[in-house]
Amino acid sequence: MITNDTIVALATAQGMGAIGVIRLSGKQALSICQQVFKGKNLEAQPSHTIHYGHIVDGEKVIDEVMVSIFRAPKSFTTEDVVEIACHGSPFIQDQIQQLLLQHGARLANPGEFTLRAFLNGRIDLSQAEAVADLIASNSAAAHEIALKQMRGGFSNQIKDLRAQLVNFASYIELELDFSEEDVEFADRTKLVELIRFIQTHLRPLIESFKLGNVIKNGVPVAIAGKPNAGKSTLLNALLNEERAIVSDIAGTTRDTIEEVLNIDGVAFRFIDTAGLRDTADTIEKIGVQRSYEKIKTATVLLYITDAGNIKTTSDLTEEMQAAASFGLPYLVVANKSDLCSDAILMQLQNTQNVLLVSAKKNAGITDLKRFLSHLILSEKVKTADHTVTNIRHYQALQDAYNSLDQVLQGIDHKITTDLIAFELKNALNYLGQISGEVTNDEILGNIFSKFCIGK
Secondary structure (H helix, E strand, O other): OOOOEEEEEEOOOOOOOEEEEEEEOOOOOHHHHHHHEOOOOOHOOOOOOOOOOOEEOOEEEEEEEEEEOOOOOOOOOOOEEEEEEEEEEEEHHHHHHHHHHHOOOOOOOHHHHHHHHHHHOOOOOOHHHHHHHHHHHHHHHHHHHHHHHOOOHHHHHHHHHHOOHHHHHHHHHHHHOOOOOOOOOOOOHHHHHHHHHHHHHHHHHHHHHHHHHHHOOOEEEEEEOOOOOHHHHHHHHHHHOOOOOOOOOOOOOOOEEEEEEEEEOEEEEEEEEEOOOOOOOOHHHHHHHHHHHHHHHHHHEEEEEHHOOOOHHHHHHHHHHHHOOOOOOOEEEOHHHHHHHHHHHHHHHOOOOOEEOOHHHHHHHHHHHHHHHHHEEEHOOOOOOOOOOOOOHHHHHHHHHHHHHHHHHHHOOOHHHHHHHHHHHHHHHHHHHHOOOOOOHHHHHHHHOOOOOOO
């Protein structure tokens, strides 16, 4: 990887705005900028200063700008960094970038500024990935998790556990060097204790991924039930807008509709599905099939039932069984509760996993949002020290845990030292992949290609 040249990119979003920021990083960042800047001598200015002037192409003034200087190593990339704040015209931004390219800069690749920060030891790999997660965060919970990871708490914990394991692995390697002497440098009892100690720290991290992943990407909530139960009306009530078509005609919804709503800092992806029933209508049948497919991808199921149609305990039992049959955490939402009898109303109120609402009258919607929020946040996301949201980290943690399991089994069955050493190396390798202590160009290319150009 070439990291000794000077790169340039637009650091702000594409399109028109009040201002745009163009970033340079590399040994020639100051001298390249100086060639197109009319104002102070930038190369003579101290770090962390801002200077007024103009970007010029010969005698032609391109824009009035403010230039910020960050000298190595006290910058994001640890290289000399210059940021040009110009007016937010796409034409102006492009003109300035073209000038900088003509004077020796190179257009940055996706994520190359962050890649340089990693390669230069400013941040580790998991922190670099957290930068992308922070930019993409669309809820308070996702923001909080990304911020904690970017500060290095998660990777520091992994590094500490790995360091303890390295110490024992070195003794095991020493035993291999003296294999003919039949000596044991690594106390097997203490090794077992260490591995179990490490596993007790890895297991909560592994288990946190299920929750962390849905918080990062939004919690998918399927709204399902029989036709005309009020699913679309409920979606509209949750969103507080007329998003879905509502009609008294059963089977109005023929396809799934998805919308995102932020509740207590967590993004929920609501999926309004077609009514579940047997039908001869070809188009509706396709919609019903798609509904079943979408429900399978959901984390939570809101099973909507028409409370006015529940006349007996048997009717209620049938609806509860239908909701439970999908195998998801569910809530039976008894819609149109204003139309049911007092006796049924009392029975519904006393049944677990049932919530009374009237979507048309906007009654019970706040309670429904509170239920969804509690369902997710009861997992203590806000108080958890570290929550894994990255599938690469999850897989590495799971592989490391399994390798340590193999070591325990090997010690228990008194297998040869070389096989124990092999699994210890595997565990160290998997843990090292998280922070980037063990990596390769292919992994780095895959990770940073998902970043925006200017980050």
